[in-house]
Amino acid sequence: MSALSQTTTAPPHAGVTDRPHDADSDRPRIGIIVGSTRPVRIGRQIADAVADVVADLTRDEFSGVTPVILDLREIALPFLDEPAPPSSGERTLPHSRAWSEAISEVDGCVFVTAEYNGGYPAPLKNAIDFLKDEWADLPGSIVSYGGAGGTSAAAQLRTVLTRLRVDLAEVDSAIRVRSRHYGEDRTLLNAAEVVAESTASLRSAVGWVSERAQVRAEERGSAHAQAD
């Protein structure tokens, strides 16, 4: 199903999907960034399965967070085309503003990344580079996937996100995808099963983000209350 075709409580921006059954406007929102954009890909399947883990954590351990899929294929940013560097804070183009707002509206982020030739996908780097202060102190964790879990991509991504002062969980989650997991159409036969093999590390990584996101949302709430 297209990220845009689902009913949402408050459709904020193209490619940003609050899953209807999880949506609750009062809960902290965890953005799950789909870092691969190929026409036939597994990134969205992995991200949806990760969103299910976030939702399960909410039911089991947390008072509530809402997973929000941020699908870079749907968001469709061009190559960075702002005239001023992102550190200027100037967001003059509609797509930059929308992306900036989408990230500003989440309380934490899970970066779901494929591994391409030992690195993470170019569209993910581009999307990261569009912003600057929006990333600072944002709770985050890295979920990589690939034949060996995508750990080289995760290491590179960690270097970049650390530079941007994302408040990263110490341990990444690496999902091993084997050839038997793929169907003839080159998508996953059963994403939940693939992700389930890494449930422990995944719960730890997204659990950390959920916990920090709740603290951040509470701090934000009390800052707003004081300002009123």
Ligand SMILES: Cc1cc2nc3c(=O)[nH]c(=O)nc-3n(C[C@H](O)[C@H](O)[C@H](O)COP(=O)(O)O)c2cc1C
């Ligand atoms: C350009 C390209 C490079 C790849 N390089 C790697 C790699 O370095 N390590 C790896 O484990 N898999 C690699 N693969 C295989 C991917 O893990 C696999 O295609 C996966 O489905 C990619 O994620 P996506 O479908 O979300 O794009 C590569 C795939 C592509 C398309």
